[in-house]
Amino acid sequence: MPVHYHHKNQNEISFTPIYALDSEVRTLPRDKMPDRILDPKQASQFITDQLLLDGQAKLNLATFVTTWMEPEAAQLIADCANKNIIDKDEYPQTTEIEKRCINIIANLWHAPQSLSALGCSTVGSSEAAMLAGLALLFNWRKKRLSKNLDISHPNLVMGINVQVCWEKFCRYFDVEPKFVPMEGDRRMLTPDQIPSYVDENTIGVIAVMGSTQDGAYEPVEAISKSLDEMYQNTGLDIKIHVDAASGGFFAPFVQPDIKWDFRVDRVVSINASGHKYGLVYPGIGWVLWRHSDNLPEELVFKVNYLGGEMPTFSLNFSRSGAQVVGQYYQFIRLGYEGYSAVHKGCAEIATYLSSEIENLGVFDLLTYGNDLPVFVFKLKEEIDNYSVFDISTQLRKYGWQLPAYSFPKNLEDVSVLRIVVRNGFDRDLAAMLIDHLKDEVANLSGRSKSVTDISATMGQSFHH
Numbered sequence: 001m002p003v004h005y006h007h008k009n010q011n012e013i014s015f016t017p018i019y020a021l022d023s024e025v026r027t028l029p030r031d032k033m034p035d036r037i038l039d040p041k042q043a044s045q046f047i048t049d050q051l052l053l054d055g056q057a058k059l060n061l062a063t064f065v066t067t068w069m070e071p072e073a074a075q076l077i078a079d080c081a082n083k084n085i086i087d088k089d090e091y092p093q094t095t096e097i098e099k100r101c102i103n104i105i106a107n108l109w110h111a112p113q114s115l116s117a118l119g120c121s122t123v124g125s126s127e128a129a130m131l132a133g134l135a136l137l138f139n140w141r142k143k144r145l146s147k148n149l150d151i152s153h154p155n156l157v158m159g160i161n162v163q164v165c166w167e168k169f170c171r172y173f174d175v176e177p178k179f180v181p182m183e184g185d186r187r188m189l190t191p192d193q194i195p196s197y198v199d200e201n202t203i204g205v206i207a208v209m210g211s212t213q214d215g216a217y218e219p220v221e222a223i224s225k226s227l228d229e230m231y232q233n234t235g236l237d238i239k240i241h242v243d244a245a246s247g248g249f250f251a252p253f254v255q256p257d258i259k260w261d262f263r264v265d266r267v268v269s270i271n272a273s274g275h276k277y278g279l280v281y282p283g284i285g286w287v288l289w290r291h292s293d294n295l296p297e298e299l300v301f302k303v304n305y306l307g308g309e310m311p312t313f314s315l316n317f318s319r320s321g322a323q324v325v326g327q328y329y330q331f332i333r334l335g336y337e338g339y340s341a342v343h344k345g346c347a348e349i350a351t352y353l354s355s356e357i358e359n360l361g362v363f364d365l366l367t368y369g370n371d372l373p374v375f376v377f378k379l380k381e382e383i384d385n386y387s388v389f390d391i392s393t394q395l396r397k398y399g400w401q402l403p404a405y406s407f408p409k410n411l412e413d414v415s416v417l418r419i420v421v422r423n424g425f426d427r428d429l430a431a432m433l434i435d436h437l438k439d440e441v442a443n444l445s446g447r448s449k450s451v452t453d454i455s456a457t458m459g460q461s462f463h464h
């Protein structure tokens with residue numbers, strides 16, 4: 001969400017009489033509330049027209065977020081838009097549906113039956129990350145205080161490839177981020193890095209399923225084994241939180257044998273975005289803890305002024321219940337069979353696209369879409385008369401949105417294009433994309449030098 005600044009110069013937007021409802025040509029102040037009431041049809045048409053210049057959601061290969069749901073789901077979501085999810089007593093069935101979703105997800109992530117996993121819905125993975133990070137921080141503090149140890153320097157260990165939400169968590173809650181930089185072919189946190197970064201002030205390790213930077217899964221089980229060895233050698237018992245923003249609703253269906261969830265003992269909490277491969281419109285996220293011990297009770301507030309006593313753990317209070325209902329719709333409508341079909345379809349398109357792109361002969365593929373259906377590719381070293389930024393700019397003229405970005409520390413000089421395949425991106429669209437990419441590569445190869453100003457993008461990592 002960009003931070004919008006208030007502009008003092010209030011200019012006006014002309015507003016033509018549409019559909020002969022009004023013969024008067026009017027203007028609307030751009031940044032000030034209009035003085036007069038507007039007809040609802042005109043207001044809605046005016047906004048619809050203004051939005052026409054937004055990108056086409058289906059051609060947005062930058063986003064992980066769901067851009068299509070069935071009309072039945074969209075209707076349910078619209079029907080529930082006016083239900084505030086925090087009013088648990090007033091909307092007991094929405095609450096019941098949220099509870100069922102938590103149980104479904106706990107099963108999907110192999111929460112041990114012997115323990116009672118607990119969790120909540122959130123606006124997205126970012127809020128979920130704040131809540132999970134706070135739980136790690138409070139537990140670490142509690143443990144240290146019980147031994148009279150210093151609590152002034154908490155740190156969190158993670159690969160530099162983590163999404164910006166973890167940087168935010170550290171900044172907002174005064175925790176030192178210990179980022180493991182990228183190096184050579186390593187673009188993620190690997191078990192061998194653990195001993196040099198983890199210490200007694202480490203509140204936890206973040207493992208990502210999969211990386212926003214290149215779609216690859218981090219080796220959660222191997223990271224856990226490295227922490228086991230550390231425990232045996234030093235007595236430091238460091239837990240893992242898995243940021244499964246995208247993989248949480250993908251891996252269980254496409255790579256069910258990869259152990260990354262509560263099957264790994266050191267994993268105490270997991271977050272995922274329902275609005276990514278959970279297949280729901282934004283914003284919905286989920287965070288689950290293995291056991292109530294992993295969620296310090298000081299973080300849970302009980303309010304009784306809505307009727308009944310309701311425990312809550314969230315950063316905000318009011319939010320629509322619509323997305324939770326949308327999530328439940330997808331769970332029961334698609335089931336295991338449906339989610340597997342949708343996601344396996346995406347995996348197939350991603351590997352088809354990556355191999356076609358490799359065949360063009362000008363790109364090196366860094367990932368192929370074998371983990372998440374997401375892959376990144378860079379131009380071959382010898383190509384210096386155009387850049388991935390030029391390609392991204394050229395593809396925009398067809399409507400394609402393919403982000404080009406450079407990796408974070410220490411691979412700032414590597415710039416890539418990324419493709420995220422989502423539900424609804426079919427083979428026809430994929431073939432069209434390949435044709436357009438082929439044409440643009442041919443056009444650009446005739447250029448003498450790159451034309452896109454990349455100074456604004458170089459050196460900055462991409463967090464989308």
Ligand SMILES: Cc1ncc(COP(=O)(O)O)c(C=O)c1O
Pocket residue numbers: 064123124125126127162163165208209210211212243244245246273285463464
């Ligand atoms: C790995 C990872 N974590 C967290 C987030 C933030 O998710 P949300 O947009 O649901 O807040 C993202 C978003 O792309 C992500 O890829």
